[in-house]
Every structure is written in C-alpha cells, then in structure tokens.
Amino acid sequence: MSKKNKGNIIKDEFEDLGFSSNINGRARRLINADGSFNILRSSGRWKQQHTYQWLVLMSWKKFFMVVALFYLAINFLFAIAYWMIGVEQLSYSDLHFHPFWIGFFFSAQTLTTVGYGGISPIGFVANALAALGALIGLLSFALATGLLFARFSRANVNLMYSKVALVSPYKEQQQALMFRISNQRRNLLADLQALMIMTWIEADSNGRRHRQYRSLELERKFLPMMPLNWTIVHPIVENSPFYSWDKNSCEKRDLEFLVVIQAYDDSFANTVRSYHSYRWEELVWDAKFSPMFYTDEDGNTILEMEKLGNFERISTKKEFS
C-alpha cells in the first residue's frame, strides 16, 4: 500500500484519540475553560463512581454535609437502641431530657471517644453496645478524617495560560503556533511535559461531518524545571496538520487545540496534570508575546505574572527574512 492512497477516513481511524465522533450540529468546545471535559454520558447501566472517588471529588460543602449527616444518623440509631434497652441501663445525673436524647448524647460521646462519664453504661447490654459504638466510631472516623486529609492534600496545579494562542513569525521565513504558561503558585514545578492535539470537524463526501484529531509536534515537549514561564511552540512546517490553514478555515471547521501539561510537584510529592484548550476564536495571527520578566539592578530576576498574556501585533511581512 502506498502512503499516497491513505484517504481521510482511514487516517482518522488511526489518529483518533478515543473520542472520534459523528457530528450532527455545531460542535461545542471539547475542553472547558476550567479544564473539565465537555462530554455527557447517556444514563447507562454502569456504576458511575467508586465511593472513594465520589467522596474525594465532591465539593467541600457537600463533603461536610455528608460527614455531619453520617454522624447524626449513627447517633440516632444508637439513641434508638439505648432507648429500647431502657435508659436505666445508663447512669447519669442532672440530665432531664427525653431518654432518646440521653442515648443520643451518650452515643456522640462514645463515637468520638470523648467519654466524659457524665453518662456511663451500667447495664450489660449498654456496656456491650458502648464497646461496639466506640469501635464503630474509631473505624468510621478513620474514614472521615482520612478522606478529609486526602481531599486537603490532593495534588493539583494552578497553571495560568495566556488568554490566546499566537501564530507568530518563527525562525527565518516560518511561522509557529505559540502559547505561554506559568505556575500561579510559588513552588517549583519539575519534569514538565506538554502535549498538544489539534482537532476539527470535516465533512466527508456524503456530507457527514467527522471529528478529526492530530498530534502536533512541539519544538520542546519536556522542560526539566519551570521557575518562571514556558512558551510552548508548534512550528507550522510543511508536515504540520495546521500548515496552510487560514482564519477562515479555522472558523469553518470549528478548530480547537487541546493542551495537556504534566509536571511533578515537589510539595505534594506527586505528579499533577492540567488540561486546557484554545478554540479558533482564541487564536491571534501575526503577533508575538511580550517579555514578562526582567533582571533588576541587584541582579534579581523579577517575574510579572500579570503580563503572561501580553502580546504585540506585528506586520504580516516576515520579520526575520
């Protein structure tokens, strides 16, 4: 088989990234501004999440509500139990509530292992229940506090992306697609890796529209450390899938560049990933990024984060020729 004969449909088949698709209407962007993916799933028969994932990925507000509800529910059940065995199995003084509440507060003091002793078990069954309650409390609070800490210490990264990607002059006579990132946090990122995928929609001869995907070659896809910023560059050379596109074709074909940045974060001692995308509306042609840091008189290097997205338009005539 000669390379020339490869049709578009076939090539798509082995260039797809697991989410090739038939497009009916106008396509929305695949990756949202917050890095999440724009994909819905039909209500299928699959278990959507592991319990741990559910508890780790939910909002903090919801998490605390789940913990509080669990605490109340367990105490409620134990309160019922103590009430049923008879509140006289508990020793207490100066507490003038309904027996349910005696059991409830006793359970709370048991589960949390506070155990003031203002209420204490005297009957055999109450003693056994209390021993069970303390065990349940230790085990379930181990889950709650473990989850709390896992959520709190979960590695994540807060990269700032330039608002737009630029098509800039590059070397002599050439152009390159560029965007710029910086770490919004003070800590050092190491072993950064960048990946850039170009996706667009193309109609075949039957008028059916297919999503196309191509990986883009980057001038540098690995950076050992990023104390400052990083400009990620795709040279638009002849074998680039973006070669010979213009503003018009970008819009017509719903062009979108998917970006994945991976790095090692020393403070979390873990690998972090960041997703982003640039749509055709977020492309600026014939411009280049402005410098965003300088060295002052003392020799210090000063990074100006607010200038990350700054660029200057340049004449379309090639400057480096």
Add this chain to the structure above:
Amino acid sequence: MSKKNKGNIIKDEFEDLGFSSNINGRARRLINADGSFNILRSSGRWKQQHTYQWLVLMSWKKFFMVVALFYLAINFLFAIAYWMIGVEQLSYSDLHFHPFWIGFFFSAQTLTTVGYGGISPIGFVANALAALGALIGLLSFALATGLLFARFSRANVNLMYSKVALVSPYKEQQQALMFRISNQRRNLLADLQALMIMTWIEADSNGRRHRQYRSLELERKFLPMMPLNWTIVHPIVENSPFYSWDKNSCEKRDLEFLVVIQAYDDSFANTVRSYHSYRWEELVWDAKFSPMFYTDEDGNTILEMEKLGNFERISTKKEFS
C-alpha cells in the same frame, strides 16, 4: 547465524513471558473474566503473603471479622489480667457483673480511649495496666484504621471491555484485530497504555505441546487521555504472528489474547492496571464496531455505554478496496 534458521522452539525461549509451560491436557484460559490469573501453585515452602498484603487483599467481610476478633481477643486478655490482679483494683459502682466482664468493658473503654470513668483504675497495677492498654489500643487501632483507609482508598479501575474482539477490514485490503474499552466510571483516565500478547499451544515434532507467546504490535499503544472509549487495534500485517490464521487454527491451538491496560487515575492519584483476555470463542470475524456516541443538537457529545460491544457483521469481500 541467519534469521531463517531460528526454529520455533528456540524463538519461544526468548519470547516467553515468564510463564512458558509444557501442556498435558486441554488448556484453560490464562486470564479469567474478572482479570485474575488462572494459576495454581504447588504447596511449596515459600511465605505466600506479607501480612499487609493479606489484610489489604482479603474481602471486606473477612477484614471486619479480623478486626472484631482482634478487639475481642485483646479485651479478653486484659479482662483476664484485671481479674487476676483483683477487681478491687478498679473503682466502679452500679455494675453487677462477674469481675471478668468488669475488666472486659474497662479494657474496651481503655483501648478505644473512651474512658468514661464509670470504671476507673485505683490500684497501682491496674493503673499501670490501663496506661499500657491505652498505648496498645492507640497503636493497634492505628493499624486497623490505617488498613481500613488503605483498603477503601486503594486505586482500582473499572474498565468495560467489549464482549468480543473483532477481525475487521482495515485500511485498504487489510484486516485488523480490534477490541473496545471504556471507563465505567465518570472520572478521567490519563496516560493510557495498552499491551496485547497472543498465546497459543503448539505441538513439537515429539508431540509435546508447548505454550507460545508473542507480543502484538498495536497501531496506537498510548493514549494521553480517555474521556470516551478507545478501540485498540492490531493490524494483521505480514509480520504479525496472527497473520494467516483462520477460525479453525484458532480453536485447534487454544488461542488466547492477553490484554493489559495501564492508566493514571487522577482521583486516586495513582496508576491503575486492568487485565483481560479474549479466547478464540470470543473472536468475531468480518465485523466492525458500531458507533457508541454522537453529538446532539446543542453540540454536546453523548456516550452510550451500553453500545460498547455492539458490532455489525459485514460481507467478507473487502469493503475498502
């Protein structure tokens, strides 16, 4: 040595994956439907598991039984000890049980660090024993709760595999072996890697049957992220070990394709692995997978999980020629 001279037996020797074997009877599949391996070990002299592995890999039911038994056993031992030193070393009122149970419940209240004070140590030995019990309780519950959380938060993946693997038309004039996977959970998998190994049984000139292993080249063995599904494709080109096999030879030689999928799960912050296999009974010839998602009018991408295994039979005449 010329490449032509390599006989089959010799090649097997350096293609084996650590489990080459002489086959006596009909071979059972190597990887079960649940991803476990179908291998028995003769009762040898080796320590089969590290205690941690045993406690992490056992069923939840068994784990809770181990914890409960441990709790009862420690309390039992302390109860005996308090009984032996004399229950008058403990101060208590309104408790009318056998001294053993006084000690038992006191131990439970100490181990869990509840310490109501309804029972409290007054003798010197009882105080020393209680101080020891609280220390033992803290340390052993640290193991129990640590294990509980390690079990609960242990990274695992729930991939859905297509029921069958297909032999589909591929590019022009060619065929490819394909199967399809999708994540049953809602979270995003990143950095997926696929590995496919073909194994079968072959008789040598003496009639002894040997298991053979070959790695299969995949069209794409790495996927940076899988928001939707992934079709893993082995092109059956001339240097493929599966080239020129037919249904008959597959059955006769107990053909099985071993599959390993590895991915990074962001919610667990860890790498996960999934094992699967397709046997000759699970191969469908001359068929191709049906689409399993579409873009609706709002531009959303909808994934239909229940269609993962759907395929359509096609005429054996090459369609792309």
Add this chain to the structure above:
Amino acid sequence: MSKKNKGNIIKDEFEDLGFSSNINGRARRLINADGSFNILRSSGRWKQQHTYQWLVLMSWKKFFMVVALFYLAINFLFAIAYWMIGVEQLSYSDLHFHPFWIGFFFSAQTLTTVGYGGISPIGFVANALAALGALIGLLSFALATGLLFARFSRANVNLMYSKVALVSPYKEQQQALMFRISNQRRNLLADLQALMIMTWIEADSNGRRHRQYRSLELERKFLPMMPLNWTIVHPIVENSPFYSWDKNSCEKRDLEFLVVIQAYDDSFANTVRSYHSYRWEELVWDAKFSPMFYTDEDGNTILEMEKLGNFERISTKKEFS
C-alpha cells in the same frame, strides 16, 4: 532553511528553559547554595500557594505556632459560647475559675476527646455543643496530625556536592567538566538521573544582554544505584557549548552550570530531587579528583566522605597523550 543560517537569538529561543530574560545589571546566580531558586515575583494577582503547600513548606517553628494558635482560638470560641449559654449548663465541682475558663478547659478536653468528666455537659445546648466540639476536634486534629506526619515523612535528599567543578584531562587529548556527588545519608539511592545546563549572558549587537541556556551532554546520565559516590562528567568535545571557553570568557559572561539530580529513595518510597549550581568562581582548571575510598585488608570497601571535594592539580600538558 539551512542549519548554518541559525543566528544566536533564534537558537536561544528554542533552547530557553522557561526562564530566558533580558539582563540589565550584573546577574546573580540562579540557584543558591541551598538549592533554592533566585527568582522574585512582582506582586501579581495570583494565589501564591495552596493552603496545603503553605502548611507543608513552612518552618517547623511556624507550623507549631499555627497549630497552637488554632487550638487556642477554637477553645476561645467555644469558651465564649459556653459562657453565653450559661456555665450552669456544665456540671463541675472544685473548679473556682471565671466561667470563661471553665468553658475553655471543657472545650480543650472535648476537642482532644480526653473528656475527664471533671467538667461534663448537663444542659441540652451544652450537650449539643459538646457533640459538635468533639466532631470539630476530630476533624481538625486529623488535619493537624496528618500535616505533622506529611511534613515529617516528606521525602528529601541530602546530597553532598564537591565544592568545585573541575576541568580535567579526559581520555586522550581531551578535557571534561566534572563534579562529584555522594549521599550524605546511609540509605541506598536508586535510579539516579543527572541533568546539567550551562547558562551565561551574552550581549547582542545592540548591546542588550541576553541569558543563554544549553543542555550539556553527559557521559553517563543514569546510574542504577549509588552505594558510594558518582562523578558526573561532561566531555568538552567539539559540539559542546563549553568548547573553546577559557577562564576569562567564563567570568566575563557570568557562566553558571545548573545541576539537577533525581533519584529514588527506598526508605521514603518516593522520588527525590536535588538542585545545585557551579558558577565560574567554582571552576578549577587542570585538576582531577582524588580517590575517596579504598578496600581494606578484609576486602571491605571504605568510603571517606570528607574527601569528596579533594582534588589534585595537574600540569596543563595533556597526560594521556
């Protein structure tokens, strides 16, 4: 485009490591002696650190102060609350303090789940507050103790670097840049990787000074294990960016070699990284490292850490020719 036409500015553009810069004054070193980076950020609008990172990276002294302040503050708030609902909701005897302190100590006993019972809640609101306090205590101490352990067990490495880097004779007729490292701790480091970047400042035709970066090829950049020391060697061959430099040009151009060492530490079960740099003042020409270990009569290998930086000057005449 021919390779010859690549000017310096262009080449810099794709050799920069994310921190290329215009230099106004004399440059200070980029990596300090302690491995930290010498970079300031202008007060921008970005969130500088994740709370977790802040609490993990701060000094121990500061961390304990944060924990103590948090403990006092929570107890203070609960003390106010108990005072407001009336201290008669608490049962206590023999305590003759201001009601605020009764509430304060009761809160401390609740948060830490000690719960002596010398003070115990008798009113309904006090009981509810105590149940809440115990929950808050468990959750917030889970963070405090989790952070304490994360800080304590955080993987780090303590490499000793030779004080200077040497330009030594190397093979026949050649020279190489060398420095030597060793692990200051007794544990074994595995899978070491070294990276060396040369950076200097160069004036362009307009007199503007630019920072230049080049990766240096290492003779060996991977070491499977380092029981003893490791001499990292950059051969100064013709395509090396350091080729044909002399002492004078090093000083004039503020030469600095950035070093990154990465390794796997078995005891922490994690990857560790170490940063270092050598400036032109820390280069010694025409010298070679002295041996730093020997085998004694019993066949034991003895490592002398204090000799790590020892070197002997040699005549500039090539020795191996």
Add this chain to the structure above:
Amino acid sequence: MSKKNKGNIIKDEFEDLGFSSNINGRARRLINADGSFNILRSSGRWKQQHTYQWLVLMSWKKFFMVVALFYLAINFLFAIAYWMIGVEQLSYSDLHFHPFWIGFFFSAQTLTTVGYGGISPIGFVANALAALGALIGLLSFALATGLLFARFSRANVNLMYSKVALVSPYKEQQQALMFRISNQRRNLLADLQALMIMTWIEADSNGRRHRQYRSLELERKFLPMMPLNWTIVHPIVENSPFYSWDKNSCEKRDLEFLVVIQAYDDSFANTVRSYHSYRWEELVWDAKFSPMFYTDEDGNTILEMEKLGNFERISTKKEFS
C-alpha cells in the same frame, strides 16, 4: 580518537557505576545474600540518616522500645510537673500512691486521651498543663502511629533467586548466562525490569588492582507481568564483556554479577526493588534449568516453587548445532 585506542583504564572511567575503587586485598562480594551492600563508611562529618529514615528502617523491636521509652519519658516529665505544682491541683479519690505516680498516671490518661476522670484537674495550672498534655499526646501519637503504619505498609518484595547462575547452550552454537527468579508471594508483579552488571578486578601494568564494571545486554529486560517465574538471559555473544571467559579467569578476577530487579506491586501500590549478586563460586557451566511447572489434566497451571533452582548438567558438546 579511534575506538581501538581505548585502553582499559580509560574505559573503566566511563563505565564505573559510582563505586570504582583501588583494591588492596582480596575483594569480598559487593552485594550480600540478603540484598544489602557490603560497604563501610569512614566516620565522616555527615548526618547519617534523616530521623524518619532512622525510625522506618530500624528493627521492630527497637521501634517499639523507642515508642515505649518516649511514652515513659513524657509521662515522667509531666509527673514531675504535676508534683511541682502540687498534687492538690488534681482531684482523685481512693488512690494512695506517691504524688509522683498520681501525676504519672494522670499524664498517661491525658496523653492517650483516655481521660477516665478518676483523676481530673481542678487547679488552673493543672488544667492548663492537661490541655497542653492532650495536645502533645495527639501530635506525638500521630507520629508514632503514622510511623507504625508506614513501617507496616512499606512496600517490599520477596523474590526467590535460583541458588546459582548457569552458563547454558543458547540458540545455535552459542551460550548464555542465565538465572531464574520467582515471586515468593501470591500477588502479581507487573512491569518488571531487570538489570545485570558484571564486575571484576583487574591488575594494571603497575600491579595495582582496579575494579571493573560492565552492563550486560539482556535478551529481555522488561516483562509486563510475572504470574510464574522469569529466566533472565544474557547471551554471551562476541561484544559481551563475558565473552571468552572461563572458570579459571572468573575465579582469578573475583568475578561477580550484580542484579537489580524492579517491579510494580499492585497490593502495595508501589514500585519495589530487589538486589542480588552471583559470584564466580555460584556459576555452573554447561547446565540448564529444569521445568518448574506443568499443566494438569484440568488445564490448570501448577507452579512448583521448590524447583526454582533445579538444573540438569548437559554435555559440553553443543546440543543445538
């Protein structure tokens, strides 16, 4: 420089693995039977271990002694403090010990947060001390229990190595160096990597003996999973450093093969490493490993661990020619 001119001393320089050395006496083996390294360090000025490493790597017996001593010491200090402020600041009854022991047991009940209330603080200073003690208890037991669990759950591997390495016939007319490993535990190891380094001692023209190191090419250095055993094979082809050695030269030069096996252990969710070495005494010439598993009538694969090291001697005449 032509390749031919490379002398032995020079080559050693860039083949050394960080522990090249001058040898005075007879060399002992570099890696002991238990996988530890046979290296001593002269008492230098370096900090030998991070506290965490010290506590994680010490024996269990020593660890429990450290914990117990710490517990006793803290209680001792608090006992002194309570004694100094006056034991009348504590409320207790029926306890007829020396005031020191009252304070000691009260401290134990506070640190472990048991807090029976049999002893409870009534003075202001005692209350403040108790609040401090509970905080110290929580924090220090977080370290103790965290360390306990880190030790218990620390990933390690228990590989069984064949007692000897074999020089076996290999393919046609060739020989190969082989050894065999298997996992002593029931769990599955994934992503195994093998590394083999040959080291020996050679005298230079001055009679000084130098240690030499060479990496050995392996026929297969990666195995995706090891349900059974793995035979690691170094083909002794012409460019192998072991080519043309015989039994005599092995002994004379203190030959030793260093082995590093790395794998991913799913149950620990971590990477594990194993070190081993074969000395010249542990080489067997002209032998091959016997099969160590079979398939029974039901099609099950049975692994016989006790046969791992079994081999059969074969005639020195090449069998495959």
